[in-house]
Amino acid sequence: MLSSPLVPVVQLDDPALHSLYYRTPSDGVYPQPLRPTLAGQTTQYITTSTPPPLAAPPKAPPPTSTVEASKRLAAWTAVDRHILPEHKVIGIGSGSTVPYVVERIVAQGKKVNKDRVFIPTGFQSKELIVNAQLLLGDVDQYPVIDVTIDGADEVDHDLNCIKGGGGCHLREKVLAEAADTFVLVADYRKNSSVLGTMFKQGIPIEVVPFAYTKILQNLHLLGSPNAVLRMAKAKAGPVVSDNGNFIIDAPFPEEMMKDPYTLLTRIKMLTGVVEVGLFCHMAKAAYFGNQDGSVTIKWHDGRVEQVRADKSPLAEKPQPILSVPDSAPAPAADPSHGSALAPPPATAAAAANAPAEPATKAS
């Protein structure tokens, strides 16, 4: 029996095969990952050989609409205020605003980022971290996170929010809870006073697959007669979460949505429910990029701060917006997601500044 970490299952007599199957880190030929970040990590911790130089990480493309620009505005402002040099463990959330979070973190430079580890909330954010050549970790290694920044489907005045439009809310809640500071970033369409006003598809609820019918029945009794199993669009059958579970979308009447914490506890008590996409009393601040280039910041203590357009990070160096012509067809909505957003209220600023904006998720 070999004492190497790789234990043989069958005896290989051919020496060539033997060396193929029994390579160990000390051989210096440990299989190399195909992607740069992982190559960087392997080089640091396992191999002794010189790594190939890394290509520059891909940049996020310029925003293609006012909504996209406001997502970037929110993300950049939040990163500038909350991701400080002393922060070493950073949670990266999910959704269409988060690529701009990663973009701004990368812009802080290699020097500060080389001592940081980034924890993803799911497949998408893991890809963002890897592609940006940042060091990837997981919450089981780092159960205490300095700052987590995440998107949201809708946020109310008390910073309660709906999350899980992208089906990641279980990991998102774990990373929010693990964080000393949890910050939300979103465009102006997500800023509301009562949850469910803008995001109509209902509260995302992750459930163990075998129990979904019983849970649906219980949700109907609890006050959500239209609760449904979320179905996949490019696959036959239900959406399956990163954790192998099903997702139910349960719209509740406004009266119940006005007290999201009570609703959260009642749903969570249903047997078979893994996690509920209602995040109550968790966020320290929520950043909303506005159509006029300003940023609204709602703080956990009830303060509301406005950052004027000429004071925002984008004002330092104006960023291009690739405008979408009015006649262009609306981008296809992510059917499992932002299509539930109601159109934003019309404002003078909107009329003056915005190209025709679909009320659906733009990415």
Ligand SMILES: O=C(CO)[C@H](O)[C@H](O)COP(=O)(O)O
């Ligand atoms: O909770 C989430 C995924 O589970 C997302 O953060 C939320 O859905 C916002 O996504 P987007 O910015 O794409 O609208």
